[in-house]
Amino acid sequence: MKKKLRIITLGCSKNSVDTEHLLAALPADAFELCADGERPDYLLYNTCGFIGDAKEESIQAVLEGAAAKSRGEVGKLVVFGCLSQRYAAQMPSLIPEVDAWFGARDMNPLLRYLGAPESRFVRRLQENPRGYAYLKISEGCDRRCSYCAIPFIRGAHRSVPLEDLEEEARQLVSEGVSELILIAQDSTFYGLDLYGRRALATLLERLSAIDGVERLRIHYSYPDNFPEDVLEQMADNPKVCKYLDIPLQHISDKVLANMHRHIDGARTRELVQRLREEVPGVVLRTTLIVGHPGEGPEEFNELLDFVREARFERLGAFIYSEEEGTWGAAHLKDSVPLEEKRRRLEELMSLQAEISLSFNQSRIGSIERVLVDDIVNGAYVCRSQGESPEVDGEILVRTEKADEKLIGSYIDVRIEAADEYDLSAVQL
Numbered sequence: 001m002k003k004k005l006r007i008i009t010l011g012c013s014k015n016s017v018d019t020e021h022l023l024a025a026l027p028a029d030a031f032e033l034c035a036d037g038e039r040p041d042y043l044l045y046n047t048c049g050f051i052g053d054a055k056e057e058s059i060q061a062v063l064e065g066a067a068a069k070s071r072g073e074v075g076k077l078v079v080f081g082c083l084s085q086r087y088a089a090q091m092p093s094l095i096p097e098v099d100a101w102f103g104a105r106d107m108n109p110l111l112r113y114l115g116a117p118e119s120r121f122v123r124r125l126q127e128n129p130r131g132y133a134y135l136k137i138s139e140g141c142d143r144r145c146s147y148c149a150i151p152f153i154r155g156a157h158r159s160v161p162l163e164d165l166e167e168e169a170r171q172l173v174s175e176g177v178s179e180l181i182l183i184a185q186d187s188t189f190y191g192l193d194l195y196g197r198r199a200l201a202t203l204l205e206r207l208s209a210i211d212g213v214e215r216l217r218i219h220y221s222y223p224d225n226f227p228e229d230v231l232e233q234m235a236d237n238p239k240v241c242k243y244l245d246i247p248l249q250h251i252s253d254k255v256l257a258n259m260h261r262h263i264d265g266a267r268t269r270e271l272v273q274r275l276r277e278e279v280p281g282v283v284l285r286t287t288l289i290v291g292h293p294g295e296g297p298e299e300f301n302e303l304l305d306f307v308r309e310a311r312f313e314r315l316g317a318f319i320y321s322e323e324e325g326t327w328g329a330a331h332l333k334d335s336v337p338l339e340e341k342r343r344r345l346e347e348l349m350s351l352q353a354e355i356s357l358s359f360n361q362s363r364i365g366s367i368e369r370v371l372v373d374d375i376v377n378g379a380y381v382c383r384s385q386g387e388s389p390e391v392d393g394e395i396l397v398r399t400e401k402a403d404e405k406l407i408g409s410y411i412d413v414r415i416e417a418a419d420e421y422d423l424s425a426v427q428l
Contacts, residue, residue: 139157243388287315
């Protein structure tokens, strides 16, 4: 009899990739996923432990699993991922119903527990097959930003060998994927540990040579010492999206120093200018933190001025919160009241809404090639190279009769209307 398995994945796209690697590593003759309503022999939770809200979501989910086990609806209850990595000493006594805990770095020990052989994790079993997929090019981080817990959750930076990524990409393409979204804690660090140099540009070249790869998108790049050859790939390689996710976090020298970002405001502005000049038409997504220790009214106003100047096409922002175990929690006083943080966040995002609206309206009348991701309420849900899934807006294409065969395909559309986030278009 095959063992029945259910996996619930929480957190970011990196966790989703881990789950898909795990599913592909389980022998098909020994395991099968549960259908709805079936009792799983193993209920697994892939958890997040990064920030407060995500931790609460993961804990609540595991508690629900524990309750289901107590009712006899679940066999073994297993938890892995970032939450159990971060709180390995505390969690077993807090939720004793869990049969086994494994950290984010314990994928092969988890396989052994399940009675499966160890794996190189270069194959994927996609939970929700689509025209795009995330490709995790490295794990961990050598940076020590004062607010971030990732280095002690995920460990030191470890690149995936070029050959393994090519193998994984070929498998994904054979299953209908045409857009690969490169993710890592710091994508610009890729290759330093394996090859003694930054090799992201080399990776982009090799992936773009794979038949069937139409788009390569870079996420989570770090601004300090940004590789020049990556800019060349973005400018000259037609398969590399003119799109960059580059979390800058702040612009004030004082705040950046407190964050341990190893870059100042002047060099940040120079990088943004270089990106605009060397990659014409580039769409920039950034992330900012408001209310970090050291951010007074003057520093916040400098941040607003920077956003007005840079006019990021995409921008997300978060309120600073102390994370136990980080340098900032130990050494920096959280000096900004919560209500003031919320007010600053609202002001910043109101400004960004105006910028996003202006950018989207500037595209009205343009012809764009888009990837069809889904069909919702009879309309195609699409993205151009200027939109990344899950974090950016969408292009909604009206049609008299939607054809499901177009999901995962590219079509040409004309943009007809826009709001702050989404656009409307017609198929040509």
